[in-house]
């Protein structure tokens with residue numbers, strides 16, 4: 330693993346955009362990026378309940394596109410990236426799920442001892458609490474934006490124990506780029522859920538060519554009940570979220586890898602395909618932004634945060 334300066338990845342990004350544009354012009358499709366037409370996958374984000382309203386079992390691990398796999402439980406997403414330099418995880422699910430993620434990795438014929446790094450989107454327990462055990466068992470290094478790092482390091486949030494403290498942890502920040510073979514991971518700081526929430530723009534090669542995946546965590550979300558807002562608020566949260574909305578809408582990507590499956594099947598594509606269009610993405614972010622505006626209208630006492 331090595332890090333490379335941001336300007337190099339910017340160049341790659343431009344080449345990617347040019348390549349997509351060429352393909353579309355050849356097909357006479359005009360000037361919008363039709364990501365959903367270029368890539369296909371049989372992977373679908375699935376509803377949590379069956380037709381009778383019963384909760385489904387955890388899904389089997391599954392390839393999403395090229396070297397990217399889904400290895401998490403039913404309601405929160407954990408993604409695996411297979412590279413020539415080992416395995417990389419994005420988020421780690423719940424601690425209470427125990428060996429579910431390592432077992433899913435084994436089911437894919439891969440060895441969890443090869444997990445090099447776990448990139449966390451934000452410290453909330455559904456995404457991060459499983460990381461401590463995976464790190465302990467397999468020596469994986471936990472990578473988290475530096476403003477969220479202390480909570481994971483100590484396992485304490487506002488005086489409450491929220492998880493096992495972790496030792497092997499590195500604070501990362503906006504603009505950092507990590508390369509694993511030909512896969513590239515770029516950190517984009519998108520605070521709002523937590524001060525250190527990030528999304529990862531991950532460029533991989535797959536059967537239909539280079540693909541830009543957005544590991545988005547819950548960055549689109551705003552805590553829109555008093556109880557949730559109180560639990561998660563911090564100085565600057567509302568201003569942060571406003572900036573994050575613009576950042577999220579500006580990111581060009583092909584494959585949406587969110588923090589929870591419902592972000593796709595409820596909010597962007599009923600069929601659950603992870604290849605969402607730019608329009609679907611913008612509509613989802615706008616809807617969630619509206620929830621924030623409605624909340625602050627009803628609770629103006631929070632508007633200046």
Ligand SMILES: [Zn+2]
Nearest residue numbers: 453455547588
């Ligand atoms: Zn979540």
